[in-house]
Amino acid sequence: MIRYFFSSRARPAYRFSVMLLIAVGGCLMQRAALSEDAASEPAKYLGVVTCSGSTCHGAPHPLVDSKVNQNEFITWHRDDAHAKAYRVLLEEKGQRIAHNLGLDNAATASECLNCHANNAPEAQRGKRFQIADGVSCETCHGPASKWLGTHVTGEASRADNLKVGMYPTEEPAARAKLCLACHLGAENKFATHRIMGAGHPRLSFELDTFTVLQPAHFRTDADYRSRKRVASHVETWAVGQSAAAARTLELFISQKGQGAGGLPEFAFFDCHACHHPLTELRWAPRASAGLPPGVPHFNDANLLMLIYLMRATDAQLADELHAGLLALHKASLESADAARTAARSVQATLGKIDSKIRGHAFTADETRGILTSIVRGGRDGEYRDYAAAEQAVMGAHALVDSLPASGGDAAKTAQLNAQIKTLYAVLKDENAYQPARFSAEMKTFEAALQ
Template identity: 40%
Template sequence: MRALLLGLLLVATSGGVLGAQTLPQQGSAVHLGTATCGGSTCHASTQPWKNSMVLQNEFVTWSTKDRHARAYGSLVSVLGKRIAANLGLPNAHEAKVCLDCHADNVPEGRRSKQFALTDGVGCESCHGGAERWLGQHVSGTGGHAENVAAGMFPTEDSASRARLCLSCHFGDENKSVTHRMLGAGHPRLRFELDTFTAAQPAHYRVDDDFFKRKPSPTGVQVWTIGKAMQVRSFMSMLADPKRNQDGRYPELALFDCQACHHRIDGEAMPRPRAALPGRSSPRLNESSLVILQVIADQTKPEMGTLLRRQTAALRSAATSSMGALAAAAQAIADSAGAMVDHLAQYPFRPGEYAALLGGVLDQADVAGFDDYAGAEQATMAMSAIITEMDRIGLLSGDQRTRMAAELEKAYSAVDSDIAFSPQIFVAALQGIARARPIPPVPARRSYLVPGVRR
């Protein structure tokens, strides 16, 4: 009985805010192909329509500016071919392991005549197979809710969107970029929902009308929910004995690359094998967990305390057994799931943004400036917060200019793992700390000494 109740409880929570919607690649709807969406009187207008709720030139934005349109092309590029060869695959453009993320790789039976795999990550990879909603969508008989009921994926919902993007930008039960693939030359994956949403680039206009039609969270909420979802995905993979495995070792893509590598490009110089798990314990990639800690401390302090305890447990479990590691990871995945529900309801107040920014600055300090993945996540976090502060008018013209310049500096410092410059990153943190719109609170630690690790 207890097990049954627990089971029901789990079903209840996972069917909630976390977005139970089937991802576009799964499910049963036929995918009609981008050509179906891209008629000139549909979404392929060359100019945005003046009197329309949506821009109608989405196809043009996607096909000319969005890297997703080139995702299939990457599989036949020089690098794509080299990765495939290194992995012993006949080629990349017919390999399921590559197509699952670089194209709308639904099974043969779910492809219409117009469907083309070469379209890469097309409209229906994100918006869902159009078979059952296209009719009412074109005739205008239903609104967005009706479309979603007929199988359109709710990309406007942050948790659902995070799950969708993360399925390719981190991985899920069905696919991932493993250490073997990284070793074969695949670029390291990085992700942050708000930043990547902005970078896609947007083929839609988020204005008053958009908010009326689609009650959507603000940028900071997108960032925080995305972060909780990211930690949940990461910890679920760590907790899964099938996915967290590479022969006798755990899946090294989940660890801090620098724990073993001095450089993490193709010329990587692994330290002696003694550094592998079992003999000593390399650190996990905690870059997203660290940021979620900041968000919890600010919005739900008791969760902050719990996460701190669970993080300590995870670290000590990493040196004990795979079973203990899985249990510790699962506990954090559950906390992250609870944070998603919490954040979806949390009424962020403008006064909190400076505190969140301060938290990220402090954490970047605690985490150590030679931690590349941490610096990268801290930069995207600061960018999400500062953009929102600016949007709601919390920054003076001068602050805005200075913050933008310092952010630019931080971005250039983390531009590539090979060229990562802790010094430039530290200087940018100091600049942001000085420019923020509150009297600079004395920092808990000094930002002056790069290279100090936990």
């Protein structure tokens, strides 16, 4: 899936909004739903219909005099891919994948529902819960039965709501965990190579880019900032990389790392190493992989981003991660056990890196340093894999977007954005990706950064 390379990152609404701040009011209580709550029971998912009343989150237009837009339902329903995540399972493309896998019906198979809907246990489904809601409000914001009442009357604070099941979507690490569960995988859900082979699109995710791409149903104005922390693009990107790398290794070490017939699970490897035309020879040595030609290799895109991030901020940890990655690639040629052992050692390094990144207020100098470092990796031909090139461009975009906020100059930013557009164009067709051309464009980017 590459269409986000064309959808130029929509400007986040908070850059423009100056809103009047008047306390929320007038939202009708959903009494039927409230009566489902019992303190001893697990919190229940009440269904989108519970949120979408016209005086709640289903107003036809954003309400300027309210704390929140109140038309979140309309934005989600009309523009957000999550609202149709269940529906695609009923459509031809969903049914064809299921058919190829020998499943009766994609829309009833938990292999699909776990990511394409809120496939909550029966006991947590309220009376108005609908699986057909797809990736619904409560899939992200948490089951509402224990907070809906005080949420509607406005008596509860954010902290109160979080205690009873609302999810901290504003915190980058928590958000990364939430999104990655479906956009990468989790213990109970994973898009295996069999699912890919049946026709599922390749998954690709970068937390900051996808946050910007999801049609915004919230505005980070002054009132928002008085209630919640707004993480910068660079922090969101960095935390997202760390979480994605950690999740990949965790899944790789688990049973999910095993494919059929003693082979490793191919979904952890670079797709294009195996899937590219034989007439276009492209192998070349890569310092961060250290592998000979003719072997599949672990998809290390997130790890590469973290190596270049740390190069700019903590050279020792960058070297440690680099050594760990080389060992992982080497071990993956030996045996599954050796690969798992090497992956565990990389996990330990990632733990140290994560504690440096989380909540870190990246300065403008640091941001520029990281951007330069990421771009140099591209110039040096380290992003030969399409997945790494894709991460580098999404990352560079997030970093450039962070610069004005931390004191960069506008003309420079426009020049950098133009170069980012060119890089997206180089990545337009993953099947025609030319690593050499990408490196050349990264070199031009480096010159623009001077």
